[in-house]
Every structure is written in C-alpha cells, then in structure tokens.
Amino acid sequence: MASVTLNKARTIIRKTLAKAREMELKPLSVVVLDAGGHVIAFEKEDGASPGRFPIAHGKAYGAVMLGLPGSAQMARAESQAYFMAAVNGVFGGQVIPVPGGVLLKDKRGAVIGAVGATGDTSDNDAAAAMAGIELAGYTGEA
Amino acid sequence: MASVTLNKARTIIRKTLAKAREMELKPLSVVVLDAGGHVIAFEKEDGASPGRFPIAHGKAYGAVMLGLPGSAQMARAESQAYFMAAVNGVFGGQVIPVPGGVLLKDKRGAVIGAVGATGDTSDNDAAAAMAGIELAGYTGEA
Amino acid sequence: MASVTLNKARTIIRKTLAKAREMELKPLSVVVLDAGGHVIAFEKEDGASPGRFPIAHGKAYGAVMLGLPGSAQMARAESQAYFMAAVNGVFGGQVIPVPGGVLLKDKRGAVIGAVGATGDTSDNDAAAAMAGIELAGYTGEA
Amino acid sequence: MASVTLNKARTIIRKTLAKAREMELKPLSVVVLDAGGHVIAFEKEDGASPGRFPIAHGKAYGAVMLGLPGSAQMARAESQAYFMAAVNGVFGGQVIPVPGGVLLKDKRGAVIGAVGATGDTSDNDAAAAMAGIELAGYTGEA
16 A cells, blocks of 8 residues: 655645635645544645634544545435434544545555545535645545 | 734623623623634623533634634534534534624734624624624624 | 622732732733632733633632632642542543632632632732732632 | 744744754654644654654644743643643643743744644754744744
8 A cells, every 4th residue: 555655745735725726715724644544744824714724634534534535424424413423422523524525545546545625615625635636646535 | 913902802891791781681791712712801791600601612712713703603503513513523512603603803804813792692692792893993703 | 608790800800910010920811710610700911821711710610619729739739649630530621730729708708719810930820819809808718 | 923824834844854854863743833722734754653743733732822832841740740730631631741842933022833843852853843943034942
C-alpha cells in the first residue's frame, strides 16, 4: 500500500485551495489524513471561521474509519440517524457525516487516507477536494 | 480586525438587559465572546434559572465557531438534524443551535465575536441581543 | 440564607478589579458563583490570556462544591494529590484547587457563593478577591 | 493586534522544519495556532509517529490558553503537578506542559498565537520552533 507523503499532502491541499479560488468558494479549510486516520497536514484559509479544523477533520476521519465517503455516510444518516449517532459514540464524537469527506485511493484502488474540506456548501467542499486529489495524481471517492 | 474590549462587552450586556426590561421579557442572561470563542463577560439577571450560563454560552459559541448565527444553525438543524448533532460532537457538546446566538461584526463586516442571550423565547432573546449590539455601536447578525 | 444578586455580583467584580489595579497586578479575570455553583457574572480584563474563564470558574466551583476555599484545597492536594484528582473525577474535571477560589459568606457565616480570580500569582488573585468581597459588604474565606 | 495569516503560518512551519533538518533532528511535526487557540496550519514530516498532531497541538494550545510557554508550564508542573493536572481538566485534557509550546508575539509583544513542535527532545523541538518563528519575522517565547 502506498502511503501519503507530506509532499503529496501539501500538493493535495494547494490544489484543493486553488480549485476553491477558481470556483470562487468561501474560504476553505482542508485536512489530509493517512490510512490510520492520523493528521498529516492541514491549512485554513484567511477569513474562515475559527472552528474549521474539527469539522474538516471530522469529515475525513469518518471516511477513513468507516471506509465510506461523506456522501455514503450522509445517505446512511438520512435513513438511519441513530446508526450514525451510535457510530459517533464509538468514535468519540469525531465523525461529521456529510460530503466533503473524500476517500483517497492509490492506483490499485486501496484506501491510503482521506481528505476533509469545509467552508462552502458540502457539495462544493467535496468538488474542490476531488479536484485537488486528482491534480495530485490520486483517485478520490466523494 | 477590531477586538471587543471589556468596556464594550459591558455596554453590550447592559443595553441588552435594558432592552429586555423595556420588552418586559423574563429574566435574561447574556454572554459576550471574543473572535476565538472565549468568554469576555457574562451576567445573569435575578430570577433566571441556574443553568443559564451554559445555554447563553452555547448559543454564542456555536455562532463564532461556525461563523453562523443561531437562525442559520436552527435552519440547518431542522433540515439535517444529524449534521448539527455531529457538529456538537466535534465541539464537545457546547453548541446550542437556536436564535439568541448573534454574530458581532465590526464596521467592515468582520466577525469579532458573538453575543448569546437566553431566558425568554429564542426570538425575543435574539431581538434583545440585536438591540444591545446596535446600541453599543456594532453590527449584529442574528 | 441571603442570595447574591446580580447587583452585588457586579460590585464584587468591580471592587476586585479596582483592587487589582491598585496592587498593579497582571490583567485579572473574576467570576461570581451562587450557592449552587452556578455563574452569576464574569469579567475578563483586556490583555488576559484567552483561557481565563475556565480557570476562574474552576477555582470558585471547587470552593462551593466542597465548602473549602482554595488554600484548603491546595493543602489537601499537597498532602493527598490522588484525593483532589478523584474529586475532579466526580466533578467532571472542573475544579482548580489553588488560592483564588474564595468562599462568599453572609453576616451569619452561611456560604452563599464563591468568587474565583485568576491572572496573577494565586496569592495575589486571592488577595484581590478578598478585598472585593469585603468592599461589597460580605465576608470572604480564602 | 496583528493576526497570523495562512501565508505566515506556512513560513513558520517551513522554516521550523528546515531548521530541524539542519539540526539533524528526528522527523518533526509543527502546528500554528491563532490568538484564540484555533488551528491555522499543521504539517507532520514523513517517518514521524502517528500521534503527533495531538501532541504538537497540546503544546501550543496550553501556551495560548494560559499565556505561558512550555518551559513555564513545565516549571509549574514540576512544583505543583496537581495544578497542571487540574488545568488539563478544565481544558478537556488538551494541554501538554513541556517545551516545544512557543508563544508567538508581534512587534509590540502582544501574543498573536502559538507554535507547537514535537518529534525530538522537548528542548530541540523548542529550538527549532524558535528559529522558525524568528525567520518568519516574529518573536517567540519558549
């Protein structure tokens, strides 16, 4: 399994933020986690509200821990809210189950981490993260 | 970015409470937080129930952390209850997503803190806080 | 049992801060709790570090909950650290067992609340709070 | 009070990591927090152990919340272990009281944030962070 280097994480974040500027989104915050759900790198754009690290982290953390991107977590929350609430119980309340949590995969399709983006609508957050992941040479599942 | 001094926080609280008396509301409690979500000042009127600090704080804290006033948080909770529940997970259960959490802005529109009011209906809480903020020379977003 | 009104709490805080300025202390933060350990009022002077509410609160909260001022809690912590750690377990980690937590008593000696002060040395914090309490017409036990 | 932009935070991190390579330290992890204790940016060098974000964060968070650098927190922990344990209670267990938590100050001496570094000895972590802060044009207090 390939692992995400700091250099690659920087590239993902820079490309995600560049895409956000191109899309004229609100100030974005982006985190990259490794395959164990641990933080490699994070950046918050000027003007974002203070609490953006925990939200970006929660989107990416849930994706890695469950092996499910934000859209799939949201679908489960819509149909079984108590299930995602229980998931949050076992993960210490650290999961944010909405789009913007994107699985990061290598060329063989193995999950090697996740990206969490927050600041605009959940769908725009996810679109920017997907662009950043692809521009960095990885495959994303949003 | 301007910061809220203790003198300004006192003025906001006094004017909010004066407005509450003019509106003949139930006893009100009012907190002022800075741009990082930290408490500058708080007052609870005689006759208010004991647990008013955490509620006032939760309204203002959520507003600062998310950059969203109480009304916007409530709308999100109405449409996606599991999202606001998850947000509360990452913020340690410290967010009360209803009106009465009002963003405090300087003349350029930058968020420099938040006011949290509680004791009457959520809408009345918000109206008193808005009046206090404006009488202190700031702009509020409720 | 007399109870502490908001007006009285304001007086205690103002007198404590005035004493702190007279003593040329670092910026102080002062909380007043009622006999049930609930917040009536709080103020943080400009220039104090952000985390002062939880510390001021922890000093006063421990005093009310245990019926012991900060100095007595500190003596217990010095002789039985595991006891104060266990106390913090049952009170959710909300107790700061050092001087600056001062019991507030009425003329008959009944505990009607507590004052918590923080920002300078623990002993100076306690001295300023004692002065504020006495200037407001109450008796303190530091 | 100046605030730390993302560009400045990036510079601090890059310069701290460059200094760490020059000093031949183990892989370092570095976080930059703003004046409210919120994360602006974080990077973890390849080869660092997974749990480095919470440690870097804990060093910087304690510095901002208390207005005390890691060395002063450590001195307090050495003389009054129960006090720093209690402080951790009120801050949710988020404080790591050792060197490597460095206050970030502007030209007037106002605290505008903190840097947390971890990975080598606490003293080497602090030395690298101090170099990064100074190369970025700020003043540090370690």
